[in-house]
Amino acid sequence: MNTRFQELRRSTWSMPDGKQKLAVLEEMIRVADRYMTEEEAYQARMDYSNAAPECGCPERMLVSFSWCLKKFEDNPGNYSNFYIMWHYKWVLGYVWRLPELSLEQIERVFEDFKEKCHTYGYSLRVYYQKRLNFMLWQGKMAEAAECYKSWRAAKRDSLSDCSACEQNMFGSYHFAIGHHKKGLQSLRPILEGKMSCRSVPQNTYSEMMLPLLKLGEYDRATETAKKAYRFIKGPSYLEEYGTFLQFFTVTDMPKAVKLYEQTVGLGLGSKLGWDRLQYFVSVRIFLKEWSRTRRRKKLAESELVTLGWLDQEISRLVQAFNRRNGNSFVEEWIREKEKVAARLQSAYGTA
Amino acid sequence: MNLNFQVNLQGIIDLLSNHLYSDPGVFVRELLQNGVDAVTARKRLGHQTEGKVSVELFPSSHTISFMDNGIGLTQTEIEQFLARIGSTTKQADQDSADDFIGQFGVGLLSCFVMSDEIVLITRSALEGDSLEWRGKPDGTYVINKLQRTVPIGTTVFLKMKPEYEEYAEWYKMYELLERYGKYLETPIVLTEDKDSRLINDSTPPWRMDKPEAIAYIEDSEYDKPMDIIPLKSLIGEVEGIAYILPYAVSLQEEKRHKVYLKRVLLSDKMTNILPSWAFFVNGIINTNSLRPTASRESFQENDLFYLVRDELGACIKQYLMDLASANPDLFHRMVIIHYASLKTMAAEDEELYELFIRHLSFETSYGDMKMGDILREHKTIMVTSTFDEFRQVARVAKAQGMMVINGGYVHDLDLVRKLPTVDENVQVSVLDILSFSSRFESLKQSERDEVQPFLMLSDQLLANYQCQTLIKWFEPADIPVLFNINQEVNFFKMMEESEKEANPLFAEVVHVIKDELYEKPYARLCFNYNNPIVRKAIASGDAKLQRTCIELLYTQALLMGNHPLSGHELRLMNDSLLEFMNMGLDRNAEASR
Numbered sequence: 027m028n029t030r031f032q033e034l035r036r037s038t039w040s041m042p043d044g045k046q047k048l049a050v051l052e053e054m055i056r057v058a059d060r061y062m063t064e065e066e067a068y069q070a071r072m073d074y075s076n077a078a079p080e081c082g083c084p085e086r087m088l089v090s091f092s093w094c095l096k097k098f099e100d101n102p103g104n105y106s107n108f109y110i111m112w113h114y115k116w117v118l119g120y121v122w123r124l125p126e127l128s129l130e131q132i133e134r135v136f137e138d139f140k141e142k143c144h145t146y147g148y149s150l151r152v153y154y155q156k157r158l159n160f161m162l163w164q165g166k167m168a169e170a171a172e173c174y175k176s177w178r179a180a181k182r183d184s185l186s187d188c189s190a191c192e193q194n195m196f197g198s199y200h201f202a203i204g205h206h207k208k209g210l211q212s213l214r215p216i217l218e219g220k221m222s223c224r225s226v227p228q229n230t231y232s233e234m235m236l237p238l239l240k241l242g243e244y245d246r247a248t249e250t251a252k253k254a255y256r257f258i259k260g261p262s263y264l265e266e267y268g269t270f271l272q273f274f275t276v277t278d279m280p281k282a283v284k285l286y287e288q289t290v291g292l293g294l295g296s297k298l299g300w301d302r303l304q305y306f307v308s309v310r311i312f313l314k315e316w317s318r319t320r321r322r323k324k325l326a327e328s329e330l331v332t333l334g335w336l337d338q339e340i341s342r343l344v345q346a347f348n349r350r351n352g353n354s355f356v357e358e359w360i361r362e363k364e365k366v367a368a369r370l371q372s373a374y375g376t377a
Numbered sequence: 378m379n380l381n382f383q384v385n386l387q388g389i390i391d392l393l394s395n396h397l398y399s400d401p402g403v404f405v406r407e408l409l410q411n412g413v414d415a416v417t418a419r420k421r422l423g424h425q426t427e428g429k430v431s432v433e434l435f436p437s438s439h440t441i442s443f444m445d446n447g448i449g450l451t452q453t454e455i456e457q458f459l460a461r462i463g464s465t466t467k468q469a470d471q472d473s474a475d476d477f478i479g480q481f482g483v484g485l486l487s488c489f490v491m492s493d494e495i496v497l498i499t500r501s502a503l504e505g506d507s508l509e510w511r512g513k514p515d516g517t518y519v520i521n522k523l524q525r526t527v528p529i530g531t532t533v534f535l536k537m538k539p540e541y542e543e544y545a546e547w548y549k550m551y552e553l554l555e556r557y558g559k560y561l562e563t564p565i566v567l568t569e570d571k572d573s574r575l576i577n578d579s580t581p582p583w584r585m586d587k588p589e590a591i592a593y594i595e596d597s598e599y600d601k602p603m604d605i606i607p608l609k610s611l612i613g614e615v616e617g618i619a620y621i622l623p624y625a626v627s628l629q630e631e632k633r634h635k636v637y638l639k640r641v642l643l644s645d646k647m648t649n650i651l652p653s654w655a656f657f658v659n660g661i662i663n664t665n666s667l668r669p670t671a672s673r674e675s676f677q678e679n680d681l682f683y684l685v686r687d688e689l690g691a692c693i694k695q696y697l698m699d700l701a702s703a704n705p706d707l708f709h710r711m712v713i714i715h716y717a718s719l720k721t722m723a724a725e726d727e728e729l730y731e732l733f734i735r736h737l738s739f740e741t742s743y744g745d746m747k748m749g750d751i752l753r754e755h756k757t758i759m760v761t762s763t764f765d766e767f768r769q770v771a772r773v774a775k776a777q778g779m780m781v782i783n784g785g786y787v788h789d790l791d792l793v794r795k796l797p798t799v800d801e802n803v804q805v806s807v808l809d810i811l812s813f814s815s816r817f818e819s820l821k822q823s824e825r826d827e828v829q830p831f832l833m834l835s836d837q838l839l840a841n842y843q844c845q846t847l848i849k850w851f852e853p854a855d856i857p858v859l860f861n862i863n864q865e866v867n868f869f870k871m872m873e874e875s876e877k878e879a880n881p882l883f884a885e886v887v888h889v890i891k892d893e894l895y896e897k898p899y900a901r902l903c904f905n906y907n908n909p910i911v912r913k914a915i916a917s918g919d920a921k922l923q924r925t926c927i928e929l930l931y932t933q934a935l936l937m938g939n940h941p942l943s944g945h946e947l948r949l950m951n952d953s954l955l956e957f958m959n960m961g962l963d964r965n966a967e968a969s970r
Contacts, residue, residue: 041787046763052867056941059874085890086868092883093875126893127886134882252680297894 027061043080043260045295051077055090068097068105075113082261084120085297091117107146111185114139118156122163123300125346132160143185151180155187155195162202163300165355174199190221194230206237228257232266235273239370248277261292264301268308275312276370282312287326294327303343307360310336311367315375387515390489397487397672401541404491405553406673407484408443408533409561410641414480415447415531416563419502422448426529430561432554434569439537439545446530449501450481455510455520458482483671485533489514491544492535498523499531551576560640560663581640582661583608583616594620598659603711606696608662613685617662619651619693621711626656628718634660636676638667644674652690654722654729657715660689694728701732712736724788731799734792740767740783742774752800755780759808760793766810769861769938776852777817781808810861814903817849824906831904831915835927839902842946843869844931848904848911857908860934862900869898902931922960928953 034054041047051074058067071090078087091113098105118139121132140153154177161170178196186192193216200209215221216230231254238247251273258266267289274282286309293305313333316325325331340360347356409430416428431444450458458481488495497510507527512518537545544550547569558565560581567574582593587605595601602620609616632653633646640663651660667685668677676682701708712719712733720737723730735749751758757780761767764785774781784790784807796805820828828848835846843866851859872891876884904911914926932950935942942950 046785049763049864049867052864052871055871056867060941060943085894088883088890089868089872089875089887092879092887095883096879099880121886124889124894126889131882131885131889135886138882249680256683297890 027057031057031062031066038077043077043082043262045081045083047077048074048081048083048086064097065104068094072109072113075116079116079120080260080262082264082292082296084116085124087113088117088120108184111142111146111148114142115152115156115185118153119159120298122160123298125299125343125350127350129164129350129352136160148185149181149183151177151182151186154180155192158199162199163356164351165353165359167203170199170203188223190216190223190226193221194226194233197230198233201233201237206241209237210234210241228254229266232258232269236269236366236370239273239276239374240366244374247273251277264289264292264296264298265304267292268305271305271312272308272367275308275315276367276374279316283316283323283325286312290325290327290331294330299343299346303340303347303356303360306336306340306343307363310340311364315371390486390514390516398490399672399674401490402544402553402556403673404487404535405550406557406641407487409554409558409565410639410673411481411484411533412443412445412447412531413561413563413639413641415445415449417447419446419448419529422502424502428563430558430563430565432550432565432567434545434547434550434567436545436547436569439539439542440534441537441545441550442532442534444530444532446528448503449529449531450497450499450508451501451504452506452508452520454501455497455499455508458485485512488533488535491537491541493538494536496534497531498527498534500527500529502529547572557642559642560637562640581637581663583618583663585618590618590620600624603714604700604707606658606693608660608689608692610664610685610688610692613667613681613688614665615662615667615685615689617660617689619655619658619660619689621658623714625714625716626718628653628656628721630656632656632659634662636660637663638669638673639663639665643669643676647675649678650676650686650689651693652686654726655690655693656718656722657711658693662689694732697729698732709736720788720792724791727798730792730795734796734799737792739789739793740786742771742779742781748796751780751782752796752803756803758782758793758796758803758805760784760790760805761808761810762790763864765864765939766808766861769810769859770808770813772853773851773856773859779816810863811899811901813861814847814849814851814859814901817851817903820848820850820906828904828906828915831923834920834923835902835904838924838927839931842900842931842943843898844900844902846902846904848906850906851903852907854905854907854909856905857911858905858930858934859903860900860931860938860940861903862938862940863898865895865898866900869895902934904930925953925956925960929957 031054034050034057038047038050038054041050051070055067055070055074058070071094074090075087075094078084078090091110094105094110095114098107098110118136121127121135136153136157139156140150142148143150143153154173158170158173158177161167161173182189187195193212197209197213197216200206200212213230213234216227219227231250235247235251235254238244238250251270255270258270267285271282271285271289274285289305290309293302293309296302296305309331310333313331313336317333344357344360348354412430413428416430419426420428426446429446431442433442433444435441485495485497493514495510495512497512498508499510500507505526507523507525509521509523510518511521544553547567551567551574554565554567554576559577559579561577565576567576580589582590585593590605591602594605600623603623604621606619606621607617608619631646632648632651634648634650635645636643636647636650650662651658664685667682668679669675670677697708700711716737719729719733723733723737735752736747738745738747739751741751759774759779760782761770761784764783767781767783767785770781771783782789782793784793790807794805794807796803819825832846832848839846869891872887872895876887876891879887906912910926911930914923917923928949932942932946932953935946936950
């Protein structure tokens, strides 16, 4: 069985990120569970946790992580606390995206993480950074602002994201609260090439496009989009694909169509409510614009993804978030997003 | 009061000269470039002189000289060239030939790697004075007016540091001049004592006709290319060739394209000047307008760069399209050699997809077939999303006359799904493994009544293993059951395991994911009514015997399909096997009694 395990493992190396890769990793876990040691099963799950988000299924990472966390808690001496905490950090970024989890459950996850930071001697910087988004996207602006302050004040340590990623997130925060100029300002070190990493600046570019359009900088926006589009590839960028789709709907319809056809399968397969919602809101903006004129071309998945279906699906997700959050922030936020899209369309639309 | 920072000039020069370039030999490239630029600049003034760059070696004193009869430098220009180093990168049209002063300075700096002093003797075509400039790496220099009059142009003298003395030797300098300057138009002559040799009398490959180019590549790379593709980009002022490699290359391998800027070799290992899908060619390319980076070993990746790359990509595509009809044999050989990587590229690019898809082979329920043949014979195509699913259905599918393609190989699923874009009469569906057996022929009402108790029994027995059963009539008759399972089953088991093991907090999280995001998958066991053993088992009416049969057929199907057996399933198999053995032995004993 060890040979089978190694054989499967080797085959994952040359596989593109996607469900097939996960399927092989899942088989590896089954084999490890049945025939190998707990340490090997643990390692197989850690690999799985690394791969799942890249393959477009972050919720699956929560499953492998949960198992590992317990093994780690039972025998903290057997496993590195750093790697499990590193994954825990990702978990904090995913849990609030699932409207199926209650606020109370999510709070407990954050609390547990905080405690473990104390136990294993990590700074709370990551805790505040992740909590910021949790607060922000429930519409708790004052709490979010508090988190932002605590985040920047807390000490950096090995658990922190790299400085380029953090700088990028300072920008995202300002964009999210509507301070576009301030946002662009914080992104300057990245744009000038002084900070970069595996995911920066390509993330930065896609974040900037719409704020730039809103600020009326059309040329800079399209230039940024062009740069960013070259880098974004693979199933882990659903939210970004939505942003691009929305952007190209305004600036370059044929490109929007192409992007839509490439990504709609990914959107339909996504189980993460938040990402799914963001993507399909962008799809609705795109499809409305597309349907304005009579077209001969049939889009991919045109049987399933109709405006009617989108209305239903978006409303289902919005209701789920409303219920979970106990307010209508997400609903209003999406209405606002569509208003802005309409405004951009009338200002720049090429239709 | 305004004060200036004091910058350590020596440090800056050290930084530029020692850390900017990856190879000490680049000073040759820089000096050649300076010489050629000066010649061009002089021609622009309308001078009719035949341009020339002469390199002379003085091995006894470890000294070399680079002499050109170009435009020369005025005293002001000399004073400027170091001062302008920083400013040049900010200018929009830095590489227009008019601005060679700044570039000249940067180029000259590279000489400080080799030499502790640079001596430059020059007379400008614009002014009369003959000048001598002596510069040191600490940033100090002196300028003298010479008494004698030197010819118009510039000569640079370098005395090599002891560790670089070999650069003043013939073989070394010849190699470097040839490497960088072989295709320059201005004649380059290397001289030592009475020996003189012209370096650049060869036609560059991008000006060769096809047989010449093939011979050239075979000679330099020791491999005869399959064909030569001419490359051209108007906006990038690019000429070049791409030669098709006669062996398969991995997509992970770094490409090594040879790139010349204004005919001077910029790099012989540039990775990205051609699109990544063009892995099956190597390029030799000359450009006049792309912008080099500060070290002049690659290009700045600006919009122009990407436009040029797209244009070059278009050349290759057009060529391939023409080749497919003009020389199908060669085209076919190329497909065979570059097969694996072509698939990758066809999956990502629509035009290439259209061009290649009919030539690619796939594993199907009818064996390996080319897509062209598949499309000719079948209008309804099913594709499995995994290798394992294909394995489960291949044999039965063929017997049922179904065209099923194995989508389990990397890219194959995507390639097959896109088929309707090239042939609108073809229908492609992704096979749903769990509903596969429901497509088979249903039984007559009377038969259904007959099998009902058997089915109820099997459903009841296998419910614990998340397996549902059904019965159909299908070919081939020698297969008693078809067992289908989709891969979500593995993930589902993983979720159950996690829910059981996790701490209470995360057990809740996993529970939510399991119950609200995923549906519980069931495997399907389809009995074949066409199979004699199944028929006998049903007809026996003996519940105990039937139970053993069902358990054995189920566990055997798991084994045949390479599915790992759980502890329960293993016990089930053992028990039912022993049971059968026992039955056989009992009967034997009865018979002999």
